[in-house]
Amino acid sequence: MTTLSLTARVPARRYLLGAILAAWVLGHALLAGRDTLALGGAELTPLHEGANQAWDTVDDNRNSNPFFLYFFNYVRLILDESVRFVQALISQPSFGRPVPVLGWLGVVALAAAVTYIFGNIRVALLTVAGFVSFGLLGLWAESMDTLALTLTAVAYSLAVGIPLGIWAGLSGRFNRFVTPVLDFMQTMPTFVYLAPLTLFFLIGPASATIATMIYAIPPAIRITAHAIREVSPVTLEASASLGATAAQSLRQVRLPLARRTIVVGVNQTIMAALSMATIAALIDAPGLGKTVLKALQTLDIGAAFNAGLAIVIMAVVLDRATTAASRRVETRRRTGREISAFFRRVEVGGALGIAAVLGYLSYTYVWAAEFPAGADLGSYVRRAADAASLWVQDSLSGFTDALKNVITYGLLNPFESLLAGSPWWLVFAVGVSIAALVGGLRAAITAAVGLAALIGLGLWQDSMVTLASTLVATILVLALGVATGVWIGRSDRADAVLRPVLDAGQTMPAFVYLVPILGLFGPTRFTAIIAAVVFAAPVAIKLVAEGIRGVPPATVEAARSAGSSSWQLIGKVRLPMARASVALAANQGLIYVLSMVVVGGLVGAGALGYDVVAGFSQHQLRGKGLAAGLAIVVLGIVLDRVTRAAQVRTVRLGVIKED
Amino acid sequence: MKDQPVLDVRGLWKVFGPKPERAVGSTLSRQELKERTGCVAAVRDVSFAVRPGEVFVVMGLSGSGKSTLVRCLTRLIEPTAGEILFDGADIRKADERHLRELRRHRLAMVFQHFGLLPHRCVLDNVAYGLEIRGSGRAERYKRAREVLELVGLTGFENSYPDQLSGGMQQRVGLARALAVDPDLLLFDEPFSALDPLIRREMQNEVIRLHREVGKTMVFITHDLSEALKLGDRILIMRDGALVQMGTPDEVVGAPADDYVRDFVSDVPRSHVLTLRWVMRDALPEEPLDGPELDPDLVIRDAVRVVLSADRPVRVVRDGELLGVVTSAEILEMIAR
Amino acid sequence: MAIRRISVVAGAVLLLAGCGGAKVGEAPSAAPGTGAAGSAAACGTLNLAINPWVGYEANAAVIAHVAEKNFGCTVVKKDLKEEVAWQGFGTGEVDAVVENWGHDDLKKKYVEEQKTAVELGPTGNQGVIGWYVAPWMAAKYPDITNWENLNKYADLFKTSESGDKGQLLDGDPSFVTNDEALVKNLKLDYKVVFAGSEAALITAFRESEKEQKPIIGYFYDPQWFLAELKLVKINLPAYTTGCDADPAKVACDYPLYELDKIVSKKFADSGSPAFTLIKNFSWTNDDQNLVAKYISEDKMTPADAAAKWAADNEAKIKAWLPTS
Numbered sequence A: 001m002t003t004l005s006l007t008a009r010v011p012a013r014r015y016l017l018g019a020i021l022a023a024w025v026l027g028h029a030l031l032a033g034r035d036t037l038a039l040g041g042a043e044l045t046p047l048h049e050g051a052n053q054a055w056d057t058v059d060d061n062r063n064s065n066p067f068f069l070y071f072f073n074y075v076r077l078i079l080d081e082s083v084r085f086v087q088a089l090i091s092q093p094s095f096g097r098p099v100p101v102l103g104w105l106g107v108v109a110l111a112a113a114v115t116y117i118f119g120n121i122r123v124a125l126l127t128v129a130g131f132v133s134f135g136l137l138g139l140w141a142e143s144m145d146t147l148a149l150t151l152t153a154v155a156y157s158l159a160v161g162i163p164l165g166i167w168a169g170l171s172g173r174f175n176r177f178v179t180p181v182l183d184f185m186q187t188m189p190t191f192v193y194l195a196p197l198t199l200f201f202l203i204g205p206a207s208a209t210i211a212t213m214i215y216a217i218p219p220a221i222r223i224t225a226h227a228i229r230e231v232s233p234v235t236l237e238a239s240a241s242l243g244a245t246a247a248q249s250l251r252q253v254r255l256p257l258a259r260r261t262i263v264v265g266v267n268q269t270i271m272a273a274l275s276m277a278t279i280a281a282l283i284d285a286p287g288l289g290k291t292v293l294k295a296l297q298t299l300d301i302g303a304a305f306n307a308g309l310a311i312v313i314m315a316v317v318l319d320r321a322t323t324a325a326s327r328r329v330e331t332r333r334r335t336g337r338e339i340s341a342f343f344r345r346v347e348v349g350g351a352l353g354i355a356a357v358l359g360y361l362s363y364t365y366v367w368a369a370e371f372p373a374g375a376d377l378g379s380y381v382r383r384a385a386d387a388a389s390l391w392v393q394d395s396l397s398g399f400t401d402a403l404k405n406v407i408t409y410g411l412l413n414p415f416e417s418l419l420a421g422s423p424w425w426l427v428f429a430v431g432v433s434i435a436a437l438v439g440g441l442r443a444a445i446t447a448a449v450g451l452a453a454l455i456g457l458g459l460w461q462d463s464m465v466t467l468a469s470t471l472v473a474t475i476l477v478l479a480l481g482v483a484t485g486v487w488i489g490r491s492d493r494a495d496a497v498l499r500p501v502l503d504a505g506q507t508m509p510a511f512v513y514l515v516p517i518l519g520l521f522g523p524t525r526f527t528a529i530i531a532a533v534v535f536a537a538p539v540a541i542k543l544v545a546e547g548i549r550g551v552p553p554a555t556v557e558a559a560r561s562a563g564s565s566s567w568q569l570i571g572k573v574r575l576p577m578a579r580a581s582v583a584l585a586a587n588q589g590l591i592y593v594l595s596m597v598v599v600g601g602l603v604g605a606g607a608l609g610y611d612v613v614a615g616f617s618q619h620q621l622r623g624k625g626l627a628a629g630l631a632i633v634v635l636g637i638v639l640d641r642v643t644r645a646a647q648v649r650t651v652r653l654g655v656i657k658e659d
Numbered sequence B: 001m002k003d004q005p006v007l008d009v010r011g012l013w014k015v016f017g018p019k020p021e022r023a024v025g026s027t028l029s030r031q032e033l034k035e036r037t038g039c040v041a042a043v044r045d046v047s048f049a050v051r052p053g054e055v056f057v058v059m060g061l062s063g064s065g066k067s068t069l070v071r072c073l074t075r076l077i078e079p080t081a082g083e084i085l086f087d088g089a090d091i092r093k094a095d096e097r098h099l100r101e102l103r104r105h106r107l108a109m110v111f112q113h114f115g116l117l118p119h120r121c122v123l124d125n126v127a128y129g130l131e132i133r134g135s136g137r138a139e140r141y142k143r144a145r146e147v148l149e150l151v152g153l154t155g156f157e158n159s160y161p162d163q164l165s166g167g168m169q170q171r172v173g174l175a176r177a178l179a180v181d182p183d184l185l186l187f188d189e190p191f192s193a194l195d196p197l198i199r200r201e202m203q204n205e206v207i208r209l210h211r212e213v214g215k216t217m218v219f220i221t222h223d224l225s226e227a228l229k230l231g232d233r234i235l236i237m238r239d240g241a242l243v244q245m246g247t248p249d250e251v252v253g254a255p256a257d258d259y260v261r262d263f264v265s266d267v268p269r270s271h272v273l274t275l276r277w278v279m280r281d282a283l284p285e286e287p288l289d290g291p292e293l294d295p296d297l298v299i300r301d302a303v304r305v306v307l308s309a310d311r312p313v314r315v316v317r318d319g320e321l322l323g324v325v326t327s328a329e330i331l332e333m334i335a336r
Numbered sequence C: 001m002a003i004r005r006i007s008v009v010a011g012a013v014l015l016l017a018g019c020g021g022a023k024v025g026e027a028p029s030a031a032p033g034t035g036a037a038g039s040a041a042a043c044g045t046l047n048l049a050i051n052p053w054v055g056y057e058a059n060a061a062v063i064a065h066v067a068e069k070n071f072g073c074t075v076v077k078k079d080l081k082e083e084v085a086w087q088g089f090g091t092g093e094v095d096a097v098v099e100n101w102g103h104d105d106l107k108k109k110y111v112e113e114q115k116t117a118v119e120l121g122p123t124g125n126q127g128v129i130g131w132y133v134a135p136w137m138a139a140k141y142p143d144i145t146n147w148e149n150l151n152k153y154a155d156l157f158k159t160s161e162s163g164d165k166g167q168l169l170d171g172d173p174s175f176v177t178n179d180e181a182l183v184k185n186l187k188l189d190y191k192v193v194f195a196g197s198e199a200a201l202i203t204a205f206r207e208s209e210k211e212q213k214p215i216i217g218y219f220y221d222p223q224w225f226l227a228e229l230k231l232v233k234i235n236l237p238a239y240t241t242g243c244d245a246d247p248a249k250v251a252c253d254y255p256l257y258e259l260d261k262i263v264s265k266k267f268a269d270s271g272s273p274a275f276t277l278i279k280n281f282s283w284t285n286d287d288q289n290l291v292a293k294y295i296s297e298d299k300m301t302p303a304d305a306a307a308k309w310a311a312d313n314e315a316k317i318k319a320w321l322p323t324s
């Protein structure tokens, strides 16, 4: 019964969608330029001015308000001191000595010992190589500053995030409350809250730590909650049947079973913290981010790349180390006592002993304290990067112009003119009906509320311009994701070659590649789109590849035995079966693209991205910048909810049709 | 005293869905109820009593409410209505602490999918129930080793669950339940996930354990042969309701309705029914000097004697003649 | 037991390897920043905000150089955007901003209302904001430097971003611009496109010169890039006092900015010798562009660049020092 009506409705929905789009194009042709709610770059709405005033009020009362005296100031003090303490240990001259407590040799040894104890010998060697390369690149102190900030922020993020995650895993109500807050924290562009943070916590490590935590806590909470929730109900029931209390079940069943997944959460938290620790350079966070930003001022591609490389190396080391640690949890569980407790104690003691001795050397002797300046790999890297970027700019610029024009005139301009050039009420109606059609009633309500919020924020037209670029970038990301994802999903060799490139694309701070792509495409919306694609494509590619690899070999074999060609295999078997992954890739791609809106504002995207950047820099635009940040969050939430609803629907329809 | 049941369940209901109390007492079919109220009556008005030392089997097709029923007994699922008297006291009235004490000391359960703790070795899994009730380390390990020996797992104390086969894992589950020395053991389809050969072995194991430790058991299964093999008495459920309760031969010999008849149709009746079910009164002219047999002898075991006797076999209990059996009755039974 | 033995052996090996090295604190080379203890007490710490452009960094580097060398100050540089730096005056995080472009709104708030900041006079540099083109364009189209001819050339500047109008490349986000109003009020056939960062503007002008691509855009002097490429300024209707009073009606050029120095009230009252230094500090656009070029083009560290300039300009520095 339901089967019939649903399958019958599918084509109808398609026609309806076509009709809506046609009406939109027609409306646009007749009414273009009317009621577009445009707002010039320097113009403000009363809301923006109100935000400015609120800001001033906080600023004026900082020294008298008890909330500041008894809360913010203490938080700031604790965080500042924590970061300074770690810095004193590894990166900054301290305790009246001209060098930190641990010199390079000590830090390398300690890092190796820790990764050996929690991971294995291979990651320990990787760690040594990675840490030594910081010195060779000439960035030892900067790298250690970044590490200090990251580790402190991670420690606090986990201290807050894991308990909250456990709570969210146990209580559905708390989970429902916290999820939108986390969405908000993750989509809100950093630029928007950096300046207000300094308002509350002043300039310095505290603000940087909090900015980092805002970005790094959500994965800790989400993944912990997921891990707690996913614990096998059978095991829990068995425990309850033996009379375990809730606390006993938590301690003896849930937490041990969730441990491996929680370590994955730690991994994600570290990665998020590292990426934010570089951006926090904008409010004087110490470390590599600062080197990158400085290089950007003088368009010094080599120096920016050099520091970016150090960040990538640090990301790889931290990632592999935590991954190995989570594997270790797993193997120990699976194979039982692989080694005797005695041998383990010897091993741990030995590793720590060596680290202690080397640490003592690095405390005492100059050669072990300061990284030798002679071995300078950094200048080669800088020169090579400069040369490479010059070569790319010179040899590609003809081709890049053509590409830019095709996409801009063929896709972006029509899109933008439809969205930003039509009357707002028309776009509003079209948006809500499309959401209703593809996602159902709830999606439609979300869309209506969201679009109304954009109008309320006074940034309708800017939002539509940004939306157009976002959609185009997402289309490109998805195209790239499917093409490359299928490729590396089918070929292990392609996977081995491309995966490090993808990892680097995800962790390399965007500031590093802004200058070369500016050289290629000039300050245009297309440049911003490219920056977003570089950042978002790796995720999409990985997700699609994952889906392709997940297709059961038996199905592929059956299709092949029926005489399918390679293309038929991909088009008719692999992609349809990986549908859920492709949909997820689209959704994630969209969110990642949105998180690059502000960076896009730095290279010619204009609209919301520029509003945020300008709000960060110009006193009278800060309220507007805040509103623009909120508008980005609103766009993110609406797009996310609608695509997810659509995803659920297609999957459901698909299942029913296949029945 | 001896006849007081260990467990006495009266009018038990479990309804899933919104405002479940409304559905209690309803006579609508499960399907209709679902359409009208959105509620699923997983267990409806079930009453039974389990005697001390008895193996009480609950059987039914998948979805008939067996798991829900057995979970209601220890309130892993909260019943909607009814009484569950355990040694005369209503479990439903127990407060949280009392309930926990019951679970820790007097009831234990074995699960279909084992529910072992993968991060603990076998010994710690078995000792888990003792651990949470606060036994000391030495004491609980000692007890755990005893039970492991009982279930034949000596030597595997330090293995981890995923290093064991399914059958061995379920032995661990069994040992864990036995370790707390409960008065009542509950089994929810413990062997359904196992291979047929292993399953047979485990059934024999349960029979042996029952003989050795003499625990009262409530055993859930969807497998009739398992039910017949293990059960002293069998309760058959359908769509949440009780359809028949009785000894194995009662169920096979006198099915209450078509549902049960269908169920038992494949059972070789001669393996289950006793002479009681085929004997008839002696005809006046029949000679009454044939061999004597007990009325509770299973037909299969009587076949040789009856067929080789040249006169009717007498069915005698306590010197009293209950009836006679000839090859004609036996052949008719086997042919049916 | 075994643990101890292993670590002892390992330790012995390592100690043997390590013996004979210079010890921390013995070698003078290992002790940067601890020298010049003489007058350190008088100066203490000087917290310099570093705003994110190279010209600013040149000012700060030279001031830091003199403060460290002559008064033994401990100079702490903090990389901050202007807005954030001004907030720091009140909290003691920032002592001085050594190149300020206008910012009348911030002055009003922090100097007049909160009274946490004090103006400390001009740096001697003059800020020139306006519209610029690359030199090749000025050579090829000599009359383009007059704004009245801009409409004639609008077609040249069409890009994918500006549609059928000429593109006016705007938008280092740190600078207040009136360009949208200017285009409208001067009835120019142009559209303002926001490049979004200084890096974007510079790259665009570089490309313009290299590929002979027409670009017109917002820029400013002093700026190190002008030492690489001497951009040519377009003459807009001359600035007269008050002609930019209403931002919506502006139809005149940008005013000349007297770049100046701002310090925190606390620092001003501290009597630090660095205060007098900053107060007296003054130099020319050429001076600044030279140091900025050392830093950006010649890739010297700011400290090296300042030291080099200081060595060549002792007389100028002398004039900044307290007279006593």
Ligand SMILES: Nc1ncnc2c1ncn2[C@@H]1O[C@H](COP(=O)(O)OP(=O)(O)O)[C@@H](O)[C@H]1O
Binding pocket: B016, B017, B040, B041, B042, B060, B061, B062, B063, B064, B065, B066, B067, B068, B069
């Ligand atoms: N938590 C629940 N919520 C709603 N319905 C349930 C729930 N648990 C079981 N049911 C329903 O109750 C009925 C009986 O289930 P169950 O006791 O698991 O049957 P069995 O163990 O005999 O296979 C089924 O129709 C099932 O769908």
Ligand SMILES: [Mg+2]
Binding pocket: B066, B067, B068, B189
């Ligand atoms: Mg069941």
